[in-house]
Amino acid sequence: MQFFSGFSLVDEEYLFDEYLNKSAYTVSGFSYGAIKALRYTNEQLELGNRVDKLQLLSPAFFQTKSTKFKKLQLMGYKKDKINYMKSFLSLCFEPYEKKVIQNYETKYSELEELLNYEWELEDFKYLIDKGLHVEVYLGGEDKIIDADAAKEFFLEVSTVTYIKKANHFLQIN
Numbered sequence: 001m002q003f004f005s006g007f008s009l010v011d012e013e014y015l016f017d018e019y020l021n022k023s024a025y026t027v028s029g030f031s032y033g034a035i036k037a038l039r040y041t042n043e044q045l046e047l048g049n050r051v052d053k054l055q056l057l058s059p060a061f062f063q064t065k066s067t068k069f070k071k072l073q074l075m076g077y078k079k080d081k082i083n084y085m086k087s088f089l090s091l092c093f094e095p096y097e098k099k100v101i102q103n104y105e106t107k108y109s110e111l112e113e114l115l116n117y118e119w120e121l122e123d124f125k126y127l128i129d130k131g132l133h134v135e136v137y138l139g140g141e142d143k144i145i146d147a148d149a150a151k152e153f154f155l156e157v158s159t160v161t162y163i164k165k166a167n168h169f170l171q172i173n
Contacts, residue, residue: 001026002040004033006092007060007114008085010102015169016057019137019161025052031144031168032114034059038123045130054127056136056158058168060114061150070115077111091143092168099169124157134158139166 001022003013012030013020020028027044029037034056041054062070077084085106093099124134136154138147140162147162154160166172 001028002037004029004036004040006031006033006058007110008089008103008106009033010104012101012169015099015101015171016137019055019057019170021053021055021135023052025050026055027051027053028055028057029059030057032060032110033057035114035117041127041132042123045127045132051132053133053135056134056154057170058139058142058145058147059119059136059150059154060117061119061145061147061153062115063118064146064149065115073115074108074112077108081106088144093171094143094167095141096167096171096173099171119153121153121157124154128157136160137170138162139168139170140164141166142168144168 001020001024005012016030027037027041029035037054037056041051044051090098127134134157136158138151138160140147145168151160151162163170163172
């Protein structure tokens with residue numbers, strides 16, 4: 001299995017053990033990592049490599065957010081990156097207890113990419129035509145993404161597991 005981490009994170013895969021398919025032919029990604037997982041899956045298929053399943057865990061879904069929201073996020077990051085990241089990570093865990101996670105030095109360009117990324121149904125239809133199964137996991141208590149809008153979008157092209165009381169990390173307690 002190939003796993004792609006979320007924005008600013010390293011080795012958080014353990015938080016998703018109950019959801020992950022550990023097959024050698026599965027690609028998974030959390031939040032910002034979901035974007036990377038989709039790209040990687042497309043690259044692998046274009047190279048003729050086998051991928052059976054794509055798992056997107058709380059995919060970074062901001063296409064329903066306003067330009068003003070996105071600009072404010074970027075301004076807040078630019079103004080005080082340390083406090084922005086503390087607040088961001090706290091929101092990821094709300095309303096539950098924060099777990100131990102590792103971080104890497106983030107880049108403005110990464111935040112800009114995840115906020116402005118546009119998911120396209122055609123990308124998923126291509127995967128389905130190639131025989132791939134797509135699974136999306138969303139938390140109803142997610143304070144980071146618009147989980148309801150993401151659910152509506154991804155229902156058309158994937159199996160969606162909507163965990164009503166879960167946060168961005170899909171925790172329920």
